[in-house]
Amino acid sequence: MSLPTITRLPSARLLSSLLLHHQHHLLLPSIAPLTVPTRLIHAEYRRPGKPKENLWQKINIDFSKGMKGIKKNFTLLKNEFFDRWVGPEGKPILEHMLEQNRVVWEFRGPESLEHWTLSSDREVGGQSEVYLKLGKNSNTCFLYGTLNCTPPRDGETRYSGYCTMRSKQPLASFDRKKHHDWSSFNTLHLRVRGDGRPWMINLATETYFSHQKDDIYSYFLYTRGGPYWQDVKIPFSKFFLAYRGRIHDTQHPLWVDKVNTIGFTLGDKANGPFQLEIDFIGVCKDYAHTEECAYEMYKRNPEV
Template identity: 70%
Template sequence: MFCVKNARLHPRTIWHFTSYGVLPIRCYRRPGVPPDNTPPWKKIDFNFSKGVQGIKKHFGLLKKEMFERFEGPQGRPMREIMLEQTRVVWEFRNQESLEQWVVSSDEEMGGKSKIYLRLSRNNQTALLYGNMCTEVPKDGETRYSGYCTLRSKQLLGAFNVKTHHDWSNFNTLYLRIRGDGRPWMMNIATETYFQHQKNDMYNYFLYTRGGPYWQDVKIPFSKFFLTSRGRIQDDQHPLWLDKINTLGFTLGDKADGPFHLEIDCIGVCNDRAHTEEFAYEKYKKNP
């Protein structure tokens, strides 16, 4: 197996062309950092108590999943699922809700941007804040810098089997936010079938108006367009709503300075007034 993590940052370190094909060399490594040659078996934490706790946890999840199948999808009655018009997917009311998310910035590749996530003063909303810095690291390799992201974690079932969000009964993403006027990019990652599609993502824009008032934002799923490694693809197709892996926010407006985004909740809804299936032309090759 080979790793292509952060391949867009330094693609020359990923592939080597030979007469036998394309061979993987190594992953992206921050310039100036020595390679980690530690054997994989030394990185394993052999802990008996943690192993017992893990067995109890995963067998408990397996039991829950088995009984939920008798009740209906996601452990809910079929009638309730069919009549459902709205669903709150994420609420931020305690510290556990924040643990479902991951923050990252260009600091991982030597940049100076900072991003943090915490509960607000009343412990009823999530506050995403930090400082954007577009200064390029002086390593002789990195050419661009200045981004901050917030991304939900992948859902995992019993024994860490990957599971997905099923939003096929809905057509609109709903957010209740309060920002500072900066534009954000919404990112939705879906399950892919082939290895070369692992960088595919669906994006759309989120504009905040600033000020003390909350915004109720509705973004139809038909507006999301397909990108790969940050580039919009010519061959577009609608978002697959039955296998949603993660949802994220990205800030990269190249404006240095502090930023903040307060999030009350994130959900999905079925807007009967919206009948559009896909907002973009789907070109056919050699029609």
Template identity: 55%
Template structure:
């Protein structure tokens, strides 16, 4: 008798584990009888046969219409990626017209939304300062690697994110291309500002007469370059330049260079005919190191600005003779 009840108990537990769902919790005694009822149910083999047949048909790839109660994979409207070129163009035009509106309103009121009388009486203006990564993105660094040289340049934020550090290694070794005989320069140049519809927006420094910088260097001489934007075709190798001498050491120095001192050059050569800088058409400003002294260098910049020095009355520091430039004296 004990053996019979043990056999039924084991058999009922085995069938119960196959018939009951995981969330079914029954007393062991009732589980035995419920398991026997499931195993003796006449509908169970039919249901299993239908499910297996449907799976077999699906696996064999028969072209059978799916039942109505079977879910078909579809992409929900939220997951669909809509590509609308007309909408993208409209959004782009809206953003550019908004920029154009801001430019017009600022010209009516004043740069930066300030009153015009404040702008006209302003004596100093900070054009570039370095307080974050977005300030570095306004500058581009290059070296003689463009022509096959070996100089290296880097630009990063200084200590406590209060300055920009331009550093690297200068190498005057000429590239082995069989064409270039000289090398050794590193340059840091500001990007040309852009407005609505990617239009150039040159800086207007016509109300100032002096370039004002706060820097700290290693004692090397630098060349400060100004490129102007005109309505005519402007060659990239034409610029106005002047020298900047760093003292070296741990102390900051303030550099003031009058715009009247900048001379016109082309491909690094000073032109015979000199003309003053058009201060209302300034495209970019940069620094170049090419002193032919190989080795490491650094230049740390706090800010770059302009100001109006009332004691400086010189309009232009260079002369032009009628023999050299007769068209200037007509």
């Protein structure tokens, strides 16, 4: 009689365990895993070849660097305050009125290259290259590279091939905007030595509205090549107003009292190496030139 009892107990326990296991498998599929609905965030369109912006950048907190920045800004503020008592831009009023030539940019050391930035079509997927270094005697600026007009294969860009060197925006104390005041002059003076390629000189001025941030005044710089330097003088009245390469129908004189930057652009659609050496960039006063604007300026209400 003991044998049946021994065989019934394991069978009952086995049956109960099978029922529990079966119920467990039946309940599990009915409970769906917790899912969070995802939302696609459409970011700003990024051109092919342009590097992604890293929004999560590591912030290095340096107390000594911050103290140097504060000391630098207060020194600039002190100089601005006392320069106003001397005269315009820290010069006596008589010297400012009789000034006929002024060197704005010159290259006399590695620190002078820090005031310039380089760009090319490589930022949008192109193949052009541009570099900047000092000359052999460390007294000139040597801009060189390779121009390639092959457009990137992104299905959108049709034209390519440009290289640019542009000066940085001058800043006053506490990173306030500062402008070049050339109201006492009427001519741009450069001493360059190129390889025969034509360049475009671009002057960017301060604007009143945000949609005018791409407005720029341009004129041509023709280099003759060879080992000899050439002095180039371009009156401010010759610069024409353009917007992203398109010339405006309405022209007006250059605002010489609020010049922000100057740039040199190469885009002559000729593949190959290029070079441009610059000694200095300045402004001068030409008393024989009295023209205000070389282009026709339309009036909305012309005088009868």
